[in-house]
Amino acid sequence: MFNVKLLFDISKHVDKYHQNIFQRVAIISYLCKLKKNNLYYNKINTTTMKKEFPKAYEPILSEDKWYPLWLENKIFAADNNSNKEAYSILMPPPNVTGILHFGHVLNSTLQDIYIRWKRMQGYEVCWFPGMDHAGIATQARVEKELKATENLSRYDLGREKFVEKVWEWKEKYGGIIFNQLQKLGISTDWDRTLFTMDESASNAVKEVFIRLFDEGLVYKGKRIINWSPLAQTALSDEEVEFKEINEKLYTLRYYFEDSNDYLMVATVRTETIFGDIAVAVNPNDERYKHLIGKNVIVPLVGRKVPVIPDEHADPEFGTGCVKITPAHDPNDFLVGERHNLDIINTINPDATLNENAGEFAGLDRFEARKRVSKKLEELNLIEKVEDYAHNVGISQRGGEPVEPLLSDQWFVKMKPLAELALKVVQDGEIKFHPNHWIKTYEHWMNNIKDWCISRQLWWGHQIPVYYTEDGRFTAAIDEAHAREKLGLDANVALKQEEDVLDTWFSSWLWPMTTMGWMNDHKTESTPDLEKFLPTDLLVTGPDIIFFWVARMIMATEKFKGEIPFKDVYFTSMIRDGQGRKLSKSLGNSPDPLNIIAKYGADAVRFTMIFLAPLGQDVRMDVDVDAQDIPSMEIGRNFANKVWNAGRFLNMKLDQAIENNNGNSDVCIDENTLTTADKWIRSRYNTTIEKLNQSLSDFKVTEYSKMLYDFIWRDFCDWYVEIVKIQFNDADSAKQVAIAKFAIEIYEGILRMLHPVMPFITEELWHLLSGKDDNETISTQATPMPNNTHIDSNIEDKLALVQNIVEEIRKLRSSTSIPPSQKLPVAIAIKENAIREVFSEAKNVIAGMAKCSELEIAESVEKPSSSLSSVVREIEIFVSLGDAIDLDKERERLEKEIARLEGNIRACEKKLSNEKFVSNAPADVVAYEKEKLDSMKESLLKVKDNLANL
């Protein structure tokens, strides 16, 4: 037998252990164990019960308790064999090197809200998680570590050993972000986690490459590409960012071969003159027309090069003459192609100058620029030097300026893929939220360029192309397959392409690889694909609309003939108080885990969506030094409010049952419901409807705001306060009914709240229902509105009651009478129907507005020494006795008269405007008339009250 006394003692001291989370967890798990064995709920005295419902919500206890239970009970597991309608989301795979940042927090919360909401709606829900191998980032990371620990470069190790090292690193550190994400409480089907380098995914990658190759959509070509000297690899256009940099613009003298005249040519990059092969002028430029065909001498180099006509030269810019360096400028390369010019490469892959630079060979490009410029100056070949701000391409990963470099690379022809992908978005088959992103998408699709997919890295999918010694090649699964395709004997030696594929080349297959497409070069369809493709929603940042979203649409259309997802939700960017993007390099982002530890996962989730409107950036008051985001209090305070409402209702129910001699079997009788009861029920159903609608419309912020307002304002501020009063007026059986009724509403709102605040709602649901730990709120049904309970008439009536209560409070607070002192109040209401409601709610009004006595009648005599107010023709008198300050009251009433008169004038003016009366809709005119009458009536009463003061 367990010892109740011991348990009581332990829980009594929970607060003392407040500083020690581990001890608290231990105690709670002990309590849980007891609860599991059904030992505590019925048998422990009320003092101990209260300990189960601490005064403040303690997130860590719920978080550590429920997540493991959800996993254990396989709540997140999806069944592709189920009869239920499917709902699925693909998690944007975080980088294997990634650690949790606030982008993930927002993104994951949004996905989890939809996943949980749909799960509760009875869908077969699957959230596919996974991780990206992140070629450049991961390789750089491991290289750095290798250097630091063993002082080795990847070349020292060799390709095979190095790749092994990366795998080791991945096994050791790769999963960190998943553990971090679990702290957020997200409900992904972890058993389906896919890594983009897994064999199944790699097979699909190969398959796609081979198919595109065979179709001629993948080709190898010598092109100017963006070269990253740091990573020593090609980059795609999307991996280059442009940044304005201040540099010097040198105007150089290019002398004619046969005279002392010269052309002036401007350049920033003096170190590239070794690759100069021509000077271009615009063919229509009158200044230079006659010089076309002549030769000039490249300064310092001494090479004779022709003056050629080309549209590329802009007469408006600079001198109108451009030096042409095909090997180191994409535009010059095109000029070179048009004029059949030689190409002289002068820069090495590590961005040092090569032998073509003569005495400058071996120098880094920037050092070389300084030295070349100096030398040019010494030789008096510089006309002038100016400060010059221009955009320079920067490697997104390494941050160094990219070098345009001519090299052999693999490309995907994008035009044919883009057509269908553009159509499905334009036709609305795929919807963007917010939909203005369509324009950006269209622009990119219409101007799409071929995609450079080869990377000179070791970590990634090695391109499945095999070469014979004599230079023939094909794309194939393996050597045998290649020999078969090339018609070669088994003994012919083959060599595989050394380059690997761009990481996005595996990411764009994500909708298919997560579901097992071509995992073995054979399987076109799987139960997952049949059940879950197309997925329903993609939640991602607009920054990867080209990298990922567009390409997934292309690939899935191309290879599956389907759209990958139906809706795309583009998230907000998280910024700091100064509007800067939160980023590691700026060091302006606190660790989300610290914030979660401080405020609780639910609070963080709630605050994030509360603050992050669809499609607009969010500014947050981050404090990195303190590792704090004070606005997270919104969510924490709200969680606490929800918690305390539950705690209070639970307490009331216990009390009621105790008063009712332990009999809890009391049904709620429709006939005994008060106006307030019907009001909260109506508000509840109205709110439920709107909440579901908001989520359907992807208005998640609206959803959070409505929950906040309903729970805090309607339910807590008004209904729970009313319940207190109704409780006092009821017999014990009725008390049980009242508490149960309130709890029923509360339980519904918990279910509606669960998608955004999973932990606290789970905890409260169990505390209130006494359900076994292995049951969960996350599979209970989403509340649906009961339209027969929506009654706008009742809502209006109670709104009027609220107005009156507020008005009485306002009158009171204009005095210095303490809130605890109750005052006599009289209310005159002419309209019968309203008066009835007020009479029924008499005790409620008296309680809420602190009335010692309350008279409600068709007309009342103005009590002496009273404050008065008129609201919608209802007169209110609050008797003050000696405490009244007549001057103050007179002043107040005069102000009110002035206000009313002003409004009446405006209203009369409007109504005397013939055009308004004839053009405005009848109901608007009627409303104005009604308003005018009402205001006139009020004015009379206020004037009367002033006179009688």
Place this chain on the structure above:
RNA sequence: GGGCGAGUAGCUCAGUUGGUCUAGAGCACCUGCCUUACAAGCAGGGGGUCGGGAGUUCGACUCUCUCCUCGCCCACCA
């Protein structure tokens, strides 16, 4: 240069097809409260010529034009 978005209270933002808006909320601020869940709370209060200008309309925060400011994306001229 092209495109997109935003400018509403000190701050962060709501404001649905123009009329019930005397423009709301949270935070901050001021006043009073330990009122039988919650001080992470309760009650009340002050604070905005809705970026400027023009127009359409009986009526504009809302629609049109224009200008100003800020942010993002794309392109890129040596």
